[in-house]
Amino acid sequence: MKTPQATVSVSNEEATTSISFIALTIASPVMGLVLIVPAIPEIVNRFSITENMGQSLITLYLIALGLGQLVYGIASDRFGRRPILILGSIIFTVGSGLILFANSIEFLLLCRVIQGLGAAACLAMGRAMINDNFVRTEAAKHMSTAQTIQSTVPIIAVLFGGLLVQFLGWRSGMAVSAIAGGVILCITLFRIAETHKNKLPKIDLNEIFKAYGHIFSNPIFLSFAITCGMQSGMFYVLAGILPYHYEALGQSPLAFGLWFSIMPIGFFIGNIINRRYLVMRGIEIVAFTGSLITLLSMIILCVAAYTGNLTPAAIALPCGLFGFGNGILISNATIGAISAAGKYAGTGSGFTGAWQMIAGAGFGALIVALGGTISMLVTVISIIGISIISIICLSYAFIHRNRLADK
DSSP states (O other): OOOOGOOOOOHHHHHHHHHHHHHHOOOOOOOOHTTGGOOOHHHHHTTTHHHHHHHHHHHHHHHHHHHHHHHHHHHHHHHHHHHHHHHHHHHHHHHHHHTTOSSHHHHHHHHHHHHHHHHHHHHHHHHHHHHHHOOOOOOOHHHHHHHHHHHHHHHHHHHHHHHHHHHHHHHHHHHHHHHHHHHHHHHHHHHOOOHHHHHHHHOOHOOOOOOHHHOOOHHHHHHHHHHHHHHHHHHHHHHHHHHHHHHHHHHOOHHHHHHHHHHHHHHHHHHHHHHIIIIGGGGGHHHHHHHHHHHHEEEHHHHHHHTOOOOOOHHHHHHHHHHHHHHHHHHHHHOOOHTTTTTGGHHHHHHHHHHHHHHHHHHHHHHTTTTTTOHHHHHHHHHHHHHHHHHHHHHHHHHHHHHHHHH
């Protein structure tokens, strides 16, 4: 539980305003990811590259997004959240703008890395700021609010992105990302205040080792962080792989955007229900429920793939249910991990976010290598296995917390 000194007292009106702006910063990594998704098949053809290389546009972005959070998290515990957020907004805007001038796949991939490094600060700092302002259950509620706002971005972005690709070409989506980065920078400069009041006096190797030693020795942190990373990672895996399956079914980029939007819509609805009805029932129980729903969704999709009944709707509807389960699970698992990190909340936020992206990148590359862009069965069986691991981790977190409560 957060100490009173670590919690910033804010009114409901101030909280709503603050969460709205913070949600927009958290949304920038999603925008950087989703706007390029409908363009991947065109980029593959434009640069005459393999599908594996096309997947690298997602993989390298996620790796940069993950590793950047490890650095920003510990740095923000020392210097504060706001300076790191400003720096990240600048880097994200520059990386997005440079993509407009990419004439080779190598330069395009470099720009994606720059873009991901900037987005990393926005994601890690947004989450840490929410944790700074509220105690555990309230933080989970407001995280769900932020993710409800955030989840509207991929719905709009994937539809808008498909439209842009079809009529203006693949670069147009990155122009939108650059503009959005500039807007986020202005919001940070003029509307977001510093939330981290108890900064660490210094950062050296001993302090870094101490911070990571603290969070890695906490079984509750690890259970939530592993779950959060795997489940979010699978969301990104589906975002990177589904374009190939819809293209194989003869769907245009615009049609893909329409079908794919069902998944973030499910995420949106899951967050709303979580915030209004579920979060007060306990973070562990609600996150466990969400993981069961994601498992069920992939079992349904597995049956469709195994029986050869894959249609756009047969893919989209289970993915919508997956998004719904993710919406219930992620905000609770995120706050469960960050709050368990105590005074190293920035470090905990950074690691949790890093693991999300690295899981998405690593599992995405593995599933593509196993033939996931061709066989839907490979993809869904992999995600089923990961959902089972999540259920085991959350069960452990629930049992361990009950033991601590009994003591």
